Amino acid sequence: MNSKKTVSIIDIARLAGVSTATVSHVLNKSGRYSKETEEKVKSVIDKYGYVSNNAARSLKSSSSRTVGLIMPNINNDFFSTIAVSIEQFFDYNNYSLFICNTDNDPQKERRYFHKLDSMQVDGIMVISCQNLLESDLVSRDIPILLIDRTPINSMNLHIVASDVKTGMFKATEKLIEKGCRNIIFVSSYLATYVKTNRKDGYLEAMHKHNLKADQSTVIQLPKGSSLINTETAVIEYLDAGNKIDGIICTSDNQAISAMMGLKRKGLRVPEDVKVFGFDNQLQSRICTPSLSTIERNPSAMGNAAAETLLKLIKKQENIPETLIFDCSLIERDSTKQ
């Protein structure tokens, strides 16, 4: 344990024989002081280990050179990659980033909005887990930026996201091109608007090529199900007499579980069934057979989000309201030949 008496700007001013205003100017390099006073002040600050009180600073300036990122789950590769690139951008621009983990709990998301708001952050980015964002999330006039998820909101918030629908469309069409005709869609539990987007890409591609795709070709895992449920669901689907020669999944883990189900039913990947995952997570490279997948571009998304938020904070002009990133297909063994 350390035991320190807090040193305030008043102490420093007294010890250096100047006013608090001068100390403040030295700290902020805002001029209005001589070389000598600067050195005197700096040496006193060093000697007593003074750290300026951010609470007082933000109370006065209602800015803190701090931004918040609210996200559902730092334990998810895609999200945490976004977070890391955001952090790097803001660090480079002398801002601090505070990351808040909501555990996919909408209530907690709102609590963090209020907390960041009351901590006087200069802006907030959110990968929301709410379907609807109310306008009372923050009380101050700070920018809010939506990343990835785009819940309904009445505030015309700026958005950085990826074109998941087209990504799913391309993946589905790729399987069709390779001769698949009975392609099913396996979806983990997702908020309504997320799920709809992804499924629509699949449905549109199938219908474009006059292939059957409807409720009966979609396996929707219920909320709270684990990966073993996916394996079981695929087996049950086959046991019910349905044919499969292609699977599109909403995550790599779903795809890997689906492949386990296929294996237990004696079906080979990619010879009998071709499989697409989603998000190009590490495990898609490591599993056997290696998994074809859809790559969003989390680093670029994070960087664009951070850049946009900083522009909003600085109240610059002509900031695009919506940035949508393309998805690309990464083909590996699970869709070979």
Add this chain to the structure above:
Amino acid sequence: MNSKKTVSIIDIARLAGVSTATVSHVLNKSGRYSKETEEKVKSVIDKYGYVSNNAARSLKSSSSRTVGLIMPNINNDFFSTIAVSIEQFFDYNNYSLFICNTDNDPQKERRYFHKLDSMQVDGIMVISCQNLLESDLVSRDIPILLIDRTPINSMNLHIVASDVKTGMFKATEKLIEKGCRNIIFVSSYLATYVKTNRKDGYLEAMHKHNLKADQSTVIQLPKGSSLINTETAVIEYLDAGNKIDGIICTSDNQAISAMMGLKRKGLRVPEDVKVFGFDNQLQSRICTPSLSTIERNPSAMGNAAAETLLKLIKKQENIPETLIFDCSLIERDSTKQ
């Protein structure tokens, strides 16, 4: 964009026809008001969406019901699992957790210490990337808790960590028990004190059983190397005429890469070589063959860390200075038979 005028406690007081003191008391449930005024005040707060200004509150009380977690990389399963359980604990206790990602940059770690300090957080937990912690990290008298990594420090900080050395010892001995005699140790780049701990467990087990283990049986990957380097290093080791029938790695990814190297040299796992990973990450279950690994207990560690920090914040007595968690072995196909 939202455009709001900030509502302050003064506005609420005026609108409710009471003083700011009363509003404050209602907010903090500190008594001294009647049911009627309470309802009146609450309805005004609701109506105008008032959020108390944390900067002002922490300026006065030098507490913010907020704690910080500084960590090297949220993109790492082990760390982020710790973080999630810390977050859950503090949320349950009505604290907010701000997570700061240092990218393994000691300078940045120090910057975040100062920022959290000046934001008046009530305590800081750190998975440090420094070898030495100076005592000027924070200026106020707040508790700091070390998690996992235990750099040298002069402040007698509390520690929550795991007994990695014994874990490595047990894994090595397990391979010896299964008949391995030429066991090598493959280490990714790690800070000195981390690496030493892990390697010592391996060395002690080998020496206890009179098996050769020294510089020549340790593959140390240089800083900044990627997984392909591990694969190559294993191949080169074999090409140099060395024998391998067991491998202990400092991460699951290292182990998976090592297995790829073995495969390319025509060696089978587990028949010819048995392999241990480290940390029981998702990929250890998914790879083929599935990987035996060492499980630390990140959830329990996170929970213990959070509990300890809260006790320190509340200045309770008899808080254990050091909590060390055991590691357990998880045996899968890579060490079978």
Add this chain to the structure above:
DNA sequence: TTGTACGCGTTATCAC
């Protein structure tokens, strides 16, 4: 360069 009013919630003191 400096003095000082200001921002806003908390809490001790005081009045009824």
Add this chain to the structure above:
DNA sequence: GTGATAACGCGTACAA
């Protein structure tokens, strides 16, 4: 028991 008044904490920015 209820509620108001005012001092306080500390950095900022404008006026002097």
